[in-house]
Amino acid sequence: MTVSNKNGFTLVELLVVIGILGILSAALFPAISNAVMRANMTAVSTRGRDIYVSITGANTEREPLGLGNVWPQEQVSSSGGQTSSNPDISEKPFTTSTDYFKEIYDDANIGTADHSPYVAGFDYGKLAGAGVTAHRGNNLVKEHNMWTIAGNVRDEMEDVIPILVTRNFNAKTHMFDKVTDSELSNSKPDPSCWDQEWDSPFSTKGLVLVRKGGGTFTVRAKYAVAPVIYNNQTFDTTIGGANRSLVYLKP
DSSP, rough: OOOOOOOOOOOHOOOOHHHHHHHHHHHHHHHHHHHHHHHHHHHHHHHHHHHHHHHHHHHHHHHHGTTTOSSSSOOTTTTTOOOOSOOGGOOOOOSSSSHHHHTTTTTGGGTTTOOSSSSSOOOOOOOTTBBBOOOOOOOGGGGOEEEEEEEOTTTTTTTTTTEEEEBBBBBHHSSEEEEEEHHOOOOOGGGGBBBOOTTTTTTTTTEEEEEEEEEEEEEEEEOOOOHHHTTTTEETTOOOTTTTOOEEEEO
16 A cells, blocks of 8 residues: 655745745844834935034134134135135035035045145045945046035034934925924925925935034934924024025035
8 A cells, every 4th residue: 555745835835935935024124124124314415414513523624724614605705716726626616416425525636646635534435325326536426425505604503403314304495594493383294395306215204414513313204394303492503694504505
C-alpha cells in the first residue's frame, strides 16, 4: 500500500498567508513612513543649522574688519555704491537663494587654486537631502537647492524670525516681515502655503526652518500656521528708516 505525502501549501493556505501579510503591511506603512520622514527632517534640520553656523561665523569674523554681514541683500543702496569692479558680497544684490549660495561658496573658482569661499564649513551637500540630490562641481542649479533664505536680515531683528525654510513651503508669500495679533489668531492651515513648484523635500507633509537665533524647528503640515511658526511672538521688521524689511529668496 502506497502512502502519499503532501508537501507545500494549498492554494487556500497561500491566499490566507498573502492576505495576512497585506493587512500587516497596510497597518505598518503609516508608522514606517512617519519614521522615515522624521529621520529626514532631523537630517535636513542639521544641515540648515550647519549653514546658519557657517554664515554667522563669517559675520563674526568680518565685523572687526569693518565689513558688512554676508546675509543676502535684495537690493544694494545706490548711495552706498559698489566700491570696485569686484565688490564685496555685502555690496551685491540677490534675487534667488541659489545665486546667493553660489556666491558664498565662490562657485566660479571651484576646483581651482583660487577657490576662496566667504564662509567656512559650507558646501553644496548642505543644500541636499530628503529627495533633493546633491550638486557636483560648479554652476549650482536650483533643482539641487532645497532652501529658501531670508534677505535683508539685520542684527536687531527678533530671534524668532525664520531665516532658512525648506523650499516646499512658499515662504515668499506665507512668511511675514511683520506679525501682529491678527496673524497669530489664524490657527487654520492654509493649503496654498505649499509651493507647487517643488515636491521635495517633504511635499505638503511638513517643513523645516531655522530661526535667526539659531534654533531649528520641524513642523508637520497640520501645525504650519503663524502661531506655531512664530511661537506666538509679534514683531515688525519694517521699522528702521532706510533699512529694508525682511524678504524671502526662493531657489
